[in-house]
Amino acid sequence: MSRYHRACLALFAAGVATFALLYSTQALLPQLSAAFGVTPAQSSWSLSLATLGLGVALLVTGPLSEKVGRTPLIHLSLTLSAMVGLACAFAPTWHTLLGLRLAQGVALAGLPAVATAYLREELPAGRQARAAGLYIGGTALGGMTGRLLSSVVAEAYGWRLALAAVAAVGLVCAVIVASLLPASRNFAAGPHVALSRRAFTDPALLSLYGIGAVAMGAFVAVYNAMGFRLTSEPFALGAAAAGAVFLVYPAGTLSSAVSGRLADRYGRRAVMPFGCLLTAAGLALTVPDVLALTVVGLAVMTAGFFCVHGVASGWVPVRAHANGVPAGQAASLYLFAYYAGSSVFGNLAGTAWSSGAWPGVVLLASACLVAGALLATSLRRVPSLLPAADGCSGAVSPAEPAGRRMAVAVSRRPGGEVRPLP
Numbered sequence: 001m002s003r004y005h006r007a008c009l010a011l012f013a014a015g016v017a018t019f020a021l022l023y024s025t026q027a028l029l030p031q032l033s034a035a036f037g038v039t040p041a042q043s044s045w046s047l048s049l050a051t052l053g054l055g056v057a058l059l060v061t062g063p064l065s066e067k068v069g070r071t072p073l074i075h076l077s078l079t080l081s082a083m084v085g086l087a088c089a090f091a092p093t094w095h096t097l098l099g100l101r102l103a104q105g106v107a108l109a110g111l112p113a114v115a116t117a118y119l120r121e122e123l124p125a126g127r128q129a130r131a132a133g134l135y136i137g138g139t140a141l142g143g144m145t146g147r148l149l150s151s152v153v154a155e156a157y158g159w160r161l162a163l164a165a166v167a168a169v170g171l172v173c174a175v176i177v178a179s180l181l182p183a184s185r186n187f188a189a190g191p192h193v194a195l196s197r198r199a200f201t202d203p204a205l206l207s208l209y210g211i212g213a214v215a216m217g218a219f220v221a222v223y224n225a226m227g228f229r230l231t232s233e234p235f236a237l238g239a240a241a242a243g244a245v246f247l248v249y250p251a252g253t254l255s256s257a258v259s260g261r262l263a264d265r266y267g268r269r270a271v272m273p274f275g276c277l278l279t280a281a282g283l284a285l286t287v288p289d290v291l292a293l294t295v296v297g298l299a300v301m302t303a304g305f306f307c308v309h310g311v312a313s314g315w316v317p318v319r320a321h322a323n324g325v326p327a328g329q330a331a332s333l334y335l336f337a338y339y340a341g342s343s344v345f346g347n348l349a350g351t352a353w354s355s356g357a358w359p360g361v362v363l364l365a366s367a368c369l370v371a372g373a374l375l376a377t378s379l380r381r382v383p384s385l386l387p388a389a390d391g392c393s394g395a396v397s398p399a400e401p402a403g404r405r406m407a408v409a410v411s412r413r414p415g416g417e418v419r420p421l422p
Contacts, residue, residue: 016139023142025150027243077109144248151246198324202320213340218366224350226245252303259307260314268314
């Protein structure tokens with residue numbers, strides 16, 4: 001197996017583990033609410049604290065990876081987070097569970113902080129967006145696996161065994177990654193750990209951070225509240241049947257892989273707005289109280305979200321490198337914003353559900369998506385930092401109109417391969 005395919009398969013498995021463990025309690029929110037006697041808004045803290053811990057820890061692990069390397073953090077993160085996940089299954093009280101979930105989020109931070117930076121360093125430029133799409137596809141499959149497995153096991157054996165089952169999936173993925181992931185060849189320790197000022201001033205990076213925050217906020221808000229909607233009237237489904245809705249997640253796996261290929265071919269600026277529109281269309285389909293439409297809407301929304309996130313997360317380290325920003329730092333800041341959006345809007349979804357039922361959740365998610373679409377549109381006006389390469393002329397200047405920038409924001413490599421510029 002080639003080094004490229006080993007890296008792709010290993011990070012695909014790592015993505016599965018990350019999202020399975022991180023979102024293991026999302027399908028269990030109604031059960032946790034009943035088991036511990038907490039409200040829907042309070043039950044969502046079991047997810048919000050995990051994403052909050054992950055987001056804050058990323059501010060440390062990203063810069064740290066510039067010193068200690070990418071692969072050691074990946075291996076440590078996967079093993080430790082799976083072990084904490086197993087401990088969650090034995091939590092005696094609600095506050096103990098919340099504390100363990102916070103710790104699990106911190107433990108998970110080592111992987112997403114460095115995954116896209118690893119891909120940028122170790123893979124050819126023409127394959128980076130495609131590989132990033134496969135990694136994000138793994139996170140989509142992990143999201144489905146964790147939610148579906150936990151809901152099915154919880155209905156038959158209770159929420160504790162459900163969390164233990166997801167932890168076992170995480171341990172298996174950790175073994176796969178340890179066996180397949182190639183050691184870094186091109187990593188060079190950075191000169192310092194302090195955050196680069198350019199990571200906070202580059203307009204494209206700032207827009208990408210914002211897109212990550214609001215897109216994830218809308219996505220998590222919908223899925224956090226969906227369990228309560230499906231187990232309430234007019235649907236009144238059981239826990240396993242409600243959890244089966246997560247079978248739409250392969251739409252995200254497929255869309256992230258396809259969007260990576262499209263981004264390599266047509267440019268990230270062209271693909272991003274389409275993903276935003278697709279996400280909004282899926283959300284609109286969930287409004288009627290028709291189960292089939294709701295499921296289709298979730299599938300479309302999931303495909304759109306992973307298109308946006310797959311393109312954005314792969315774009316950040318490339319843009320950062322072109323602007324002299326350490327890739328690990330920029331990736332960490334993107335994911336900090338991403339998981340901060342998950343924590344804030346995911347928690348607000350409980351309040352929106354309690355006060356306005358499903359229309360209130362749709363209104364919250366719609367506001368996030370409008371903001372994301374505006375930011376995605378603004379990226380079309382931000383010029384590339386890379387000049388045309390390999391003998392091609394036509395470097396982009398800020399004065400050029402958006403259409404011209406899109407036309408020249410690619411470089412033609414030897415042999416005719418077209419490569420999008422950041």
